[in-house]
Every structure is written in structure tokens, then in C-alpha cells.
Amino acid sequence: MTEKILARASGKAAVRPGENVWVNVDTLMTHDVCGPGTIGIFEREFGACAKVWDRDKVVIIPDHYIFTADDKCHRNVDILRRFVREQGLPHYYDVGSPRYKGVCHVALAQEGHCRPGEVLFGTDSHTCTAGAFNQFATGIGNTDAAFILGTGKLLVKVPPTMRFVFDGEFPPYLMAKDVILHLIGEIGVDGGTYKAMEFGGEAIQRLSMEERMTLCNMVIEGGGKNGIIEADDVTFDYVRARTRKAFEPVTPDADAAHVFVKRWNARTIEPTVAKPHSPDKRAAARELEDVKLTRAYIGSCTGGKLTDFVSAARVMRGRKVAVKTFLVPATTEISQSIRTETLDGKTLLAIFEEAGCTVSMDASCAACLGGPADTFGRINGPEVCISTTNRNFPGRMGSKEGQVYLASPYTVAASAIRGRITDPREFLA
Amino acid sequence: MSANTIRGKVYVLGDNIDTDQIIPAQYLNLVPTIPDEYEKLGSYALCGVLDAAAYVPEGRTKTPYAIIVAGRNFGCGSSREHAPIAIGAAGGRAVVAESYARIFFRNCVATGELYPMETPTRLVGEFVVGDEAEIDLDASTITNLRSGAVMPLAPLGDARPVIDAGGLFEYARRTGMIAPTAHPDVREAVPVNRVVED
Ligand code: SF4
Secondary structure, rough: HHHHHHHHHHOOOOOOOOEEEEOOOEEEEOOOHHHHHHHHHHHHHOOOOOEEEOOEEEOOOOOOOOOOOOOOHHHHHHHHHHHHHOOOOOOEEEOOOOOOOOOOOHHHHHHHOOHHHEEEEEEHHHHHHHHHOEEEEEEHHHHHHHHHHHHHHHHHHHOOEEEEEEEEEOOOOOOHHHHHHHHHHOOOOOOOOOOOEEEEOOOHHHHHHHHHHHHHHHHHHHHEEEEEEOOOHHHHHHOOOOOOOOOOOOOOOOOEEEEEEEEEEHOOOOOOEEOOOOOOOOOHHHOOOOEEEOEEEEEEHHHOHHHHHHHHHHHHHHOOOOEEEEEEEOHHHHHHHHHHHHEOOHHHHHHHHOOOOEEEEOOHHHHOOOOOOOOOOOOOOOOOEEOOOOOOOOOOOOOOEEEEEOHHHHHHHHHHHHHHHHOOHHHOO | OOOOOOEEEEEEEEEEEHHHOOOOOOOHHHOOOOOHHHHHHOOOOOOOOOOOOOOOOOOOOOOOOOOOOOOEEOOEEOOOOHHHHHHHHHHOEEEEEOEOOOHHHHHHHHOOEEEEEEOOOOOOEEEOOOOOEEOOOOOEEEHHHHHHOOOOOOOOOOOHHHHHHOHHHHHHHHOOOOOOOOOOOOOOOOOOOOOOOO
């Protein structure tokens, strides 16, 4: 599927893995961390009065360092604002305005910028999230992004495809996060380097769009260039509800060549955790029941979507957390839904507050990547944290002294209640 | 940056050195295209690495180590171009590793900040921090000047002329892919075959 999208985008009948091709870009996304540098390079290289190649194809989403007192962070958002004004860019979601959205990868999807069959680049490694929508989507640096801003094109090496098939149905206590952590544990953090990671099988087709996004979000943690899933009615329903633009999905060929194929019986996968300090340090949640925690965190592009909160609420309703538990919705739309969606007649927010969680009102990346010292939920000392985020490198959520365990919202919620890592199955009976 | 040899002191690291260790997230508010923030980024290069001697000494902006020798999957994690830039701004000129994360490698080439050399064998055990070494880009070798050992590197291939030129834009100009000077009407990039990618 990846090859088909790249062939179409480069105007060729077919492309082969390893080939370098110039692709026409459908969407370029940048944010407050890498946008200012990208703009700096664009203006230096193309001239101060240069215009971007296509105003309608540039999407700018401030989300990372938003709710902080740090001056430079505000200065950076001002650089974005100036650029947007000068260029007349329509797709800008300014913080402090009603257009503000929150975390870019989720906002892109919600605002209809993710469409099957297209090519999306973003100055953020988790741009691969959009592979869930049957797009070619991958992260790039500022220089490449500046090149696209000026030309609308980028030279890409066509990746070979690894295919991961899940037969049957995932058990009800399992989430996409467990699946991807299990898979990364199998192939290692560089097992997918330079490769496309394609997901298929009946169990994948049963997943919601949000769960598919969780899966594709973390292909980069396996080193993958992009993740991709076939589009179906679930995809079309989501996309058509959010954009009127036409799109043309690609389908996998029955005889497509893959460099690696692995099949699982979806039933056999267990609630999975990645231990510090690497996403491939895999263990089953039940094997870690003696790990004591000091905090829990639910948020980010991979673990702060509405389904993530609904799942956490299922475990937390009528219970109390034993450690400090921080919740950050990925986007303002999700933040709103937490206040309106109910479970057994109670809003999600009420369930969380009664459980003793600290819920951020402000949608953003927050402590997923540490950020400035005053960031909500940031780890500022030797904390042991279980988190629904995607990275547990040393210092990723703040202090180098912190230890981060990655897990699904079910497992994080169950662990927050016990104060130690807990298999969520007993809470979901 | 277009000499054939790179000579300098060696800094040694292990596997999976991720971009949060290369430049921790709290410093990403620095914008690399602003000159004094570029320098500042350099002063924080590799300050997130656990249990290692400082790459850039406390209170300084430059590193004594021009060459980094590391293991597998160097530069994994985020797409932040701040990572190769921080090392380059500190005075690092080359990394010698068994393998790289894709975006980091690409960013080294696109920015022209660093030569990301791959090694066919693991070289981490062949160096101690502070050894003097010389990389020969034409011959694709690295020599440990203390022990005298000469070890092979994988040729950089198409990536080399881009880094030699100082990055993607300069290279694109020199090869006629984009107009030779910054001009508001520049739009079209003409594909040429010799360019590299990832
Ligand atoms: S939520 Fe975390 S992983 Fe996602 S874009 Fe923000 S910082 Fe990156």
C-alpha cells in the first residue's frame, strides 16, 4: 500500500523499495517546537518575501509548550502567528483562540486533514499516526520541511513493507497500546528501521479509528518510517464526517511482496507494559505486580484520546486512586467530551474527580515530553510513573531520575488504583 | 565542511542514544536558526545521557570531542533537527555508529551538521573517551591514533556530497535543483538522480 501511495504521488506507474522518488506533498504539518526553525530556514533559503507553495496544504498546530510561563515558548508561538499572517494560511489553530485544538496528530485527524491515499509530512516523529487513515505519513526535520514549504516536494526512499496480521478478535481487556507494545517487544526499537509497518487482519478491522491511531502512532518506537492500515467503512465514516474533500484510498495486493510477515492469534496477547528506559523492554503487566508506583499519567497523542479516557473511567468508576494521577486530554474536543460523555449516568470528569485524579483543563502535549519546568504533570524528581504515552527514554517526561512504564489506559488506571503495576483484567470482569 | 579527514578526540556512547538524551525537551524552545540560540543548543548537547562524563564541559559551549563513537540505533526518537544541530553547534563533526534511526540520519545530511558514519562492526569497545582518532572519508576508515588500529566504515555514498556542501539547500543550489540564490519566485525543484535520501 505504501508503494502504491508513493507511486501515485510521484507520478509513476509503480515504485520499488529502495528507489528514491520525488513525491508531491498533500499536507505539511508543523507545530510550535519545530515550526519556528522551519520558518527560519524557509525565509533564509527562499527569501523573506517568498510564499509557501500552497497555502491550503500547510497546517500549523501549536501544542507542545503552550501552558507555561516560559518566554521563549511564547516568542515561538508569536513567530508562527507572524508567519501565518504574512502568508495568509487558513489552517492555523491558534492557542488562546476558539480555534485552538491541542495535540497535532489528533487535531489533524479531527479537523479532516487526514485522508486516505495521501502523503503527509510533519515535523514530528509521531506524524506516522495518520497511517491509520491509509495515508503515507512520516516525520521529518526542519530543513526538509522548509524545502517542502518552498517546493511542495520531497525526495523519499521507498521503504520495504513489514506486515503484521492479527487474526480473530482482541479480548475485551486488550487495547491497541498492548498490541503495539507487544509487537515492539518482538522486533525491538530498531526492528522496523527504514521500513513501512503494515497492519492487517480481522482484529485490526474491528478497531475504532482512535485505536488504529494508537497503533500507527508507535511504529516510530519500532524504528518504522510509516505505519499503514487499509481503509474501510470505519475509516470512511470518520473521514467523511470531518472533510468534504475527495480522496482515493489504496488497497493491498494479494501478491504484494513483504520483507517480513508475522501473524498472531489476537486472543493470545496479554496486557503489556514497557519497562524503563526503552519501549521494547516488554513484560506482561501481571509479571510486574511488585513494582511500586508514585504516580500515573493518562494523556498524549497516543494515550489521551476519548476512547482512552472512556477505558480509564471504566476501571476507575466507584474507586479511588492510590497515587497522584494526572489526566491530560489531547485536544479541546476531547476535553469537552470528558465533560459530556457519561458512564452509568456520571460524566467521565465526575468519575475521575471522585477517584481523586487531577484533570487538566488544557489540552496539550503537557508532560509527555517533559517540557519547561512548570509543565502540568512533569516528572521533577525520582518518580516511578506508569503512563499511556509513547516514550520512556531517560528524562523523557522531565527528570532523568524518573522511571516511566508505558501501558494501556486500562492498565494505567488499574495500577493507579493499586499503587503498583496491575493487570487490569480483574477490574474489568 | 569538505575536508577528507576529520581528526579529534573521541567520546564513547552505547546503544539507543535517543534524541531526548541528545537534547532534552526543555531546551527545544531554542530556535536553531537564531545564532545565539544555536550556540546555546550546542552547550546542552548530550546533557541528557545517563551516567557519562559531560560531552560539553560545565560552563562551556564547545566540546573537546569532535568524534562520537556509539552502538546501535543512534538518534532514535523524535524528529527534532535540534539533535544533530546541538552536536554540530558544540563542535562535533562526526558520529560513528553501528546504525542510525532514520530521521536522525536524514537530519544530519539535510543540515550538513554532522557526518553520520556507519560501521560494519561494533567499535564501541575499540575506543575509550579521550582517544585521538582520524576518520578518512575517501578511504572510509577510522584510525585510533592511540592504539594504531584502523577500522573500516561504510562509505557514505550519496549522502557525502550533500554534507560536504553544507546541507540540502546548498547542495540543491550547487546541482541546479533550485535557483542559485534565494529568490521569491523559486518554486520548482527539479529531481536529480544523485541525491540521497534517508
Ligand atoms: S503528545 Fe507527546 S508524543 Fe505526541 S506530539 Fe505531543 S510530545 Fe509528541
